[in-house]
Amino acid sequence: MSDAAPALEIRNLNVYYGDFHAVRDVSLTFPRNKITAIIGPSGCGKSTVLRSINRMNDLIPNVRIEGQVLFEGKNIYDPDVDPVEVRRRIGMVFQKPNPFPKSIYENVAWGVRINGFRGSKAELDALVEEALRGAALWDEVKDKLHQSGLSLSGGQQQRLCIARAIAVRPEIILMDEPASALDPIATLRIEDLMRDLAREYTIIVVTHNMQQAARVSDYTAFFSTDETRTGHLVEFGPTEQIFTNPKDPRTEAYITGRFG
Amino acid sequence: MNAAARFHPNLPARHRRARWGLVLFQSATLFGIVVLMALLYNIVNGAFGLAAVRYRIYPGDLGLDLTTITALPPEQLRGLLAAYLSPGQLRTLEREKPLDQRSADELARLVVERVLRPKVLDTWPLVPSLLHTREIVAEVQQKYPDAEVRWMAWFNQRFLSRPQSSDPIRAGVRTAILGSLWLVGIAALTALPLGVAAAIYLEEYARRDRWFNRLIQTNINNLAGVPSIIYGILGLAIFVRALEPVTSGALFGAVPEGVTANGRTVLSGGLTLGLLVLPIVIINAQEAIRAVPASLREAAYALGATKWQVIWHHVLPNALAGIMTGTILALSRALGETAPLVVVGASTFITFDPTSPFSKFTALPIQIYQWTARPQPVFRNLAAAASIALLVMLFVLNGTAVYIRYRARRSQRW
Ligand SMILES: Nc1ncnc2c1ncn2[C@@H]1O[C@H](COP(=O)(O)OP(=O)(O)OP(=O)(O)O)[C@@H](O)[C@H]1O
Ligand SMILES: [Mg+2]
Numbered sequence A: 001m002s003d004a005a006p007a008l009e010i011r012n013l014n015v016y017y018g019d020f021h022a023v024r025d026v027s028l029t030f031p032r033n034k035i036t037a038i039i040g041p042s043g044c045g046k047s048t049v050l051r052s053i054n055r056m057n058d059l060i061p062n063v064r065i066e067g068q069v070l071f072e073g074k075n076i077y078d079p080d081v082d083p084v085e086v087r088r089r090i091g092m093v094f095q096k097p098n099p100f101p102k103s104i105y106e107n108v109a110w111g112v113r114i115n116g117f118r119g120s121k122a123e124l125d126a127l128v129e130e131a132l133r134g135a136a137l138w139d140e141v142k143d144k145l146h147q148s149g150l151s152l153s154g155g156q157q158q159r160l161c162i163a164r165a166i167a168v169r170p171e172i173i174l175m176d177e178p179a180s181a182l183d184p185i186a187t188l189r190i191e192d193l194m195r196d197l198a199r200e201y202t203i204i205v206v207t208h209n210m211q212q213a214a215r216v217s218d219y220t221a222f223f224s225t226d227e228t229r230t231g232h233l234v235e236f237g238p239t240e241q242i243f244t245n246p247k248d249p250r251t252e253a254y255i256t257g258r259f260g
Numbered sequence B: 001m002n003a004a005a006r007f008h009p010n011l012p013a014r015h016r017r018a019r020w021g022l023v024l025f026q027s028a029t030l031f032g033i034v035v036l037m038a039l040l041y042n043i044v045n046g047a048f049g050l051a052a053v054r055y056r057i058y059p060g061d062l063g064l065d066l067t068t069i070t071a072l073p074p075e076q077l078r079g080l081l082a083a084y085l086s087p088g089q090l091r092t093l094e095r096e097k098p099l100d101q102r103s104a105d106e107l108a109r110l111v112v113e114r115v116l117r118p119k120v121l122d123t124w125p126l127v128p129s130l131l132h133t134r135e136i137v138a139e140v141q142q143k144y145p146d147a148e149v150r151w152m153a154w155f156n157q158r159f160l161s162r163p164q165s166s167d168p169i170r171a172g173v174r175t176a177i178l179g180s181l182w183l184v185g186i187a188a189l190t191a192l193p194l195g196v197a198a199a200i201y202l203e204e205y206a207r208r209d210r211w212f213n214r215l216i217q218t219n220i221n222n223l224a225g226v227p228s229i230i231y232g233i234l235g236l237a238i239f240v241r242a243l244e245p246v247t248s249g250a251l252f253g254a255v256p257e258g259v260t261a262n263g264r265t266v267l268s269g270g271l272t273l274g275l276l277v278l279p280i281v282i283i284n285a286q287e288a289i290r291a292v293p294a295s296l297r298e299a300a301y302a303l304g305a306t307k308w309q310v311i312w313h314h315v316l317p318n319a320l321a322g323i324m325t326g327t328i329l330a331l332s333r334a335l336g337e338t339a340p341l342v343v344v345g346a347s348t349f350i351t352f353d354p355t356s357p358f359s360k361f362t363a364l365p366i367q368i369y370q371w372t373a374r375p376q377p378v379f380r381n382l383a384a385a386a387s388i389a390l391l392v393m394l395f396v397l398n399g400t401a402v403y404i405r406y407r408a409r410r411s412q413r414w
Helices: A046-053 A083-089 A104-114 A121-134 A154-167 A184-197 A210-216 A239-244 A249-255 B003-007 B011-047 B074-084 B087-096 B104-116 B126-131 B133-143 B157-161 B174-205 B211-223 B228-242 B266-290 B294-301 B307-336 B339-344 B364-372 B377-411
Strands: A008-017 A020-030 A035-039 A063-071 A090-093 A172-176 A202-206 A219-225 A231-238 B048-054 B119-123 B148-153
Touching: A008 A046, A020 A046, A020 A219, A035 A046, A035 A210, A046 A063, A046 A172, A046 A202, A046 A231, A083 A090, A090 A154, A104 A121, A104 A154, A104 B307, A121 A154, A154 A172, A154 A184, A184 A202, A184 A210, A210 A239, A219 A239, A219 A249, A231 A239, A231 A249, A239 A249, B011 B048, B011 B126, B011 B377, B048 B126, B048 B133, B048 B377, B074 B087, B074 B104, B119 B133, B119 B377, B126 B133, B133 B148, B157 B174, B157 B377, B174 B211, B174 B266, B174 B307, B174 B364, B174 B377, B211 B266, B228 B266, B228 B339, B266 B307, B266 B339, B294 B307, B307 B364, B307 B377, B339 B364, B364 B377
Parallel strands: A020 A231, A035 A202, A035 A219, A090 A172, A172 A202
Antiparallel strands: A008 A020, A008 A063, A219 A231, B048 B119, B048 B148
């Protein structure tokens, strides 16, 4: 594991939807500037854990969260923490590309503006270009920045969403199955992009695609469910080790396709 | 018997049932169309047709032709007025507006109204007029030997531009149209912001698991179905009586000169209609807000937007088309309302236009109702003509709603 201070640490996380105990006792440490993949069968709480990291779960009524998520040594669930600030610093890319029904330019600029950007138009233009380059989309859209973001292809839309996320300079990027709606070529582009982004960002990615986890991630966390459908962490370690030499038989069963 | 064969036998029966369904739906649609056609027929039938008109002085006797009278030189028209009106009448006219400043149109109208003085004795609807023209002419000649049979378009430009009058030839609906516009405008100005604000609260802030929020929601749904007369009684109690100083304009020293409407103003009427459509506006706006996909909100929240930024920048703009169409459709209901306005105290006979929120007022449906209640048949023609005016206003409103929806459909995809 990396020597540097971890980017984020989850301690004894329990998430309940009403009476349903969705995630039990998860403790996980995400190393800085690495890609951590979360894998596991459907319904094991991967998205739930991911959404707990930037407090997106707050938007769901009836959700209850116990435990701690330490970001820069501070529990983001402390009463004095503003979830809006948390979400600015921990960005998110969703499974289905969801650009705003605005121009490509506005898609990227909006997040910057609402976060109190006080610069000139030229500075904003530069920021937008930088974000689009960062998301490997610039060359494809530089001539049509004022067309609707919805006019792009699915893979381009997803990269636009990534550009939008990095434009507000987050420290961590959460991705929930970012390539599951895309074809293999677009998927590979997104994976390349993730590798590039990992130089600057800590990335946590949920995926159902074993090869993708193996190809792209540095660390892998395997989740599973117990007989009450409650999700929990089974095993966490360097991706290399999880895929070649898993310690837990359930992990081995899952990655070899004999499970879930 | 193999498995595939077991699926087969009921296929003809299923097709038969589908055909019956089709017949049912088609006949329901056809019935609706027939009813609609009957309604239009009824109105158009009344708004045009033959009339028996008696003149004090026949145009022919003066060598005039009614269709070209406005083309006459103004001097000739002034001459006619001078020759046939008493000095007193002329003085009154001069005082209103000097004759030599009046246009040929105005002068021609004066000649018709004051000199020729047509009076409608009887009228016939459009269809009998077309089918039995000769019989009608004969009947008129026999019953009213001194009358003339004329084609009348009761719905015409002068009808729209003239105020109410007790003389059917001169009566118009300008006062009523303006009253209706004021009412709908005031209703829109109250119901739209209140309705949108309430919808935002209910959709975005209120927690649905709280019993009182559910109670509010249920009440709004029920209020949308409350009969309009009850809103009228509410408006009478609140706006006309309790808030009289405000709605009469007295509080602002804005009572129109010489008219004390005692709170029975166009403001009270508009506010009452605003209340009437408020629940519908809220429900429509809620639906429009709910239709904004959750993925869009999540995208905005995930960038660090506050709730207000999400609502203001994403939810409202994307719900706007739906909110506007819903509101416009609700307002077209308000446009046709009669009962609550009667209760709130719309005037049945006024000849001056509403000029401020504190004016007395009447509205098109009230005007129509009032005309249908008159015994003389000619007022039924006026009612039909006013109905055309009302329907045109409704079509314009609904057309706007359709257009907005069409534009929104084209511009947004998710
Ligand atoms: N909003 C919610 N309300 C109630 N239960 C929920 C809600 N969201 C998720 N759950 C439940 O919590 C459990 C975990 O769901 P979650 O979406 O985190 O699974 P997942 O691992 O992401 O699955 P998938 O791989 O299919 O996306 C599931 O049993 C699900 O039914
Ligand atoms: Mg999921």
